Amino acid sequence: EDKVVQSPLSLVVHEGDTVTLNCSYEVTNFRSLLWYKQEKKAPTFLFMLTSSGIEKKSGRLSSILDKKELFSILNITATQTGDSAVYLCAVLNSGNTPLVFGKGTRLSVIA
Amino acid sequence: DGGITQSPKYLFRKEGQNVTLSCEQNLNHDAMYWYRQDPGQGLRLIYYSQIVNDFQKGDIAEGYSVSREKKESFPLTVTSAQKNPTAFYLCASSIWAGVQPQHFGDGTRLSIL
Numbered sequence: 161e162d163k164v165v166q167s168p169l170s171l172v173v174h175e176g177d178t179v180t181l182n183c184s185y186e187v188t189n190f191r192s193l194l195w196y197k198q199e200k201k202a203p204t205f206l207f208m209l210t211s212s213g214i215e216k217k218s219g220r221l222s223s224i225l226d227k228k229e230l231f232s233i234l235n236i237t238a239t240q241t242g243d244s245a246v247y248l249c250a251v252l253n254s255g256n257t258p259l260v261f262g263k264g265t266r267l268s269v270i271a
Numbered sequence: 272d273g274g275i276t277q278s279p280k281y282l283f284r285k286e287g288q289n290v291t292l293s294c295e296q297n298l299n300h301d302a303m304y305w306y307r308q309d310p311g312q313g314l315r316l317i318y319y320s321q322i323v324n325d326f327q328k329g330d331i332a333e334g335y336s337v338s339r340e341k342k343e344s345f346p347l348t349v350t351s352a353q354k355n356p357t358a359f360y361l362c363a364s365s366i367w368a369g370v371q372p373q374h375f376g377d378g379t380r381l382s383i384l
Contacts, residue, residue: 166313169311192371194371194372201377201378202275202361202376202377202378203314203361203375204375205372205373205374208371208372248313248314250314252369255369256321256368257368258302258304258319258329258373259373260316261306261313261314261315262313263313264311264313
């Protein structure tokens with residue numbers, strides 16, 4: 161059974177801090193790993209990672225995948241209160257089956 | 272703008288009632304999904320459909336039913352057999368099941384009276 165484990169489950173930081181969110185996975189025939197940000201309602205897509213060692217970057221957010229060790233990290237530098245959200249990690253296998261999601265990390269950024 | 276519309280945003284159910292949650296997309300996507308989200312639980316898959324008139328059970332399908340009569344619509348019925356239906360329900364779609372990312376609607380929050 162495919163499995164995704166995120167850590168920590170929750171995190172409180174001050175504005176300006178740098179945070180690292182972790183996602184480890186076990187999946188048959190891995191294809192991709194995705195990160196989403198969920199504020200109050202719909203999760204919004206952040207990154208999709210397919211290859212090891214290639215960093216994806218968008219502003220203050222970046223993510224990298226290690227297919228040998230079966231994990232990914234999501235980094236947020238110079239955090240702002242607007243980064244407060246639940247960050248979801250999900251994996252896709254090579255069949256036509258849906259994403260498998262982790263439980264998410266709830267990040268709270270305080271001023 | 273293309274997107275996914277879920278309705279209603281909030282829904283209250285009495286014990287023993289069936290209720291139907293609506294999900295409509297105008298993205299021309301073949302695949303659609305229903306997820307349930309409980310606090311601290313992430314997203315759990317209820318049902319998904321890869322094409323019109325076809326759907327498959329997800330991890331927690333018991334007490335739920337779906338239909339896919341039109342490409343743009345994938346309603347979810349929460350039946351009286353679902354003993355703990357209070358949750359946040361999210362609908363999503365993707366171009367087809369093997370292609371990501373999924374796009375999500377804004378969700379329906381279901382509560383029991």
